[in-house]
Amino acid sequence: MARFHPLPVAAVDRITDDSVALTFAVPAELREDFRHTAGQHLTLRRTIDGADMRRTYSICSPAPGPGGEAPRTLRVGVRLVDGGVFSTHALKELAVGDEVEVMTPAGRFTLEPSPGLYAAVVGGSGITPVLSIAATLLAHRPDARFCLIRSDRTSASTMFLEEVADLKDRYPQRFQLVTVLSREEQQAGLPSGRLDRERLTRLLPAMLPVDQVAGWFLCGPMGLVEGAERALRGLGVSRALIHQEIFHVDAGTPTVSVIPAPAHSTVTARLDGRGGTWPVQDGESLLDTVLRNRPDAPYACKGGVCGTCRAFLVSGEVRMDRNFALEPEETEAGYVLACQSHPSTEQVELDFDR
Template sequence: MARFHSLTVTAVDRLTDDSVALTLAVPPELREEYRHAPGQHLALRRVADGADIRRTYSICSPAPDPAGEGPRSLRIGVRLVEGGAFSTYALKEIAAGDALEVMTPAGRFTLEPAPGLYAAVVGGSGITPVLSIAATLLARDPAARFCLIRSDRTTASTMFLEEVADLKDRYPERFQLVTVLSREEQQAGLPSGRLGQERLTALLPALLPVPEVAGWFLCGPYGLVEGAERALRGLGVARSRVHEEIFHVDASTASVSTSAAPAHSTVTVRLDGRGGTWPVREGETLLETVLRNRSDAPYACKGGVCGTCRAFLVTGEVRMDRNFALEPEETEAGYVLACQSRPTTEAVELDFDR
């Protein structure tokens, strides 16, 4: 069960004008709890003006060796979002020595290191989890290769430039880097412009043998991830080989279902080994109902993007307003996002422990 602990910030590194990397120290007694897979994220929490503000940020540091101890530190990248309550605080106020409330690692946008060729298409801050995935893979498996295709506005806005350059220096034969800038011409490399479906459909086969790629990792804004997924589908890549994580979705992108809700409904929940049944108020999501009765329910973004509130639907039926976190095989297996789920039957049962 995900839990929050207080971790101390040991370094705040400026990456670009609008982004920083935060390093968090993990004390010995918490290192097993913060053991993470490459690609997972952390939820950070602060209370401001009486409001509980939570945001998720991917871990960019390599995952610890499974045979060794848990991580002594964790590093995350934070990019300023216009009007963002947490990102503004992170860039303007957080300093070394501060204590932050940090949830234990979560997320399924991960790769278990294994031999083979892997590739990623990322945009902007989407580099963050992929940096951990690539660094962990190349360090652990000498038979693995990784191709990183990254899109940024300009060189000055590119996060983790030095860290990616270091991977290229350490693994020149196994790490391939392709950079595309949308608002700046490069002296060498690909011409500027956005990476959309049409461009990727032509570009990917020219860069690497698409059928031989064991896993594709798409991360960044919704438009880029959607375009890359469509390009791969058109190139015959099996859906099981494509993994997606979306960092930002415009409100207009959501397609909200209008299915009628029952006049009265209840939700029965199993959470951290304990159960309860409560009435769902009109207009509430199931997460909102649970939080009224169990403040320890897991959640972060409440926008259907991070997947922290994933739960198994034991009985009953729900509609999800939006879903940008669960893979098709997860929804087919019965998992839902509690923050986006509304009951369409009089009784619903969720299991957060499964």
């Protein structure tokens, strides 16, 4: 089960006017707990103005190789979000030596280093997990190549510019970089403008052999990710080869399904080897019901994006308001997001330990 541990901030590096990279020192006794796969994320927790605030940020540092030493430090990228309490705190108040509660790594937007050609389409802070994926792959697999297509507003707003340039210098034959700026003309390269479905449909076949890519990684705002997926599907790419992680989902996004709720429901939940059964109050999510009785239940964003509250639906039926974290094969296998799930039967049973 994922757990929080206090980790000291070892470095706060300003990487653009509105973003920082936070480095956490991992003590020796916790290093195996924080061993991660490239592409995973960390949930950070702090009490800010008396409130428990949690946010999920992707790890940008490379992952250790098989059998390699567990990481002594972990680095995440944080971009300022309008009205974002945690991101504002991170940019303006966090300092070296401060302690932050950090949950052990989670997430399935990952790549185990394997031979072949891989590609990513990212926007803005979506570069963060893909930087870890590309750096880990190229370091551990000399028979692998990576093509990164990234979209940013301007060069000044581009996160991890130096780190990506370093990959290009170290692996000139195996790392391909394509940069598109939406609000600034470049002296060389592609014209400015958004990377939408139509543009990607033309661009991707011109940049690489689409049918030879072993895995696609799409990360960033919802519009970019959805447009890239539709472009790839239109080019004949199998859904199984497309991996997505969405940042910045519109709060008004419609629900996934609508199933009438029963008048009275209970949820039985197994968590960290212990179970319990509790009544679901009118209108609350299954996660909120569990949290009233088990405050240690895992969650972060409560927006259907991070996947921290993923649970296996043992019995009963639920409706999910939104789902931007689980892959189709996960939902088909019976997994749900507890933060977005409401009971559709009188009895529902969840297992957070699977």
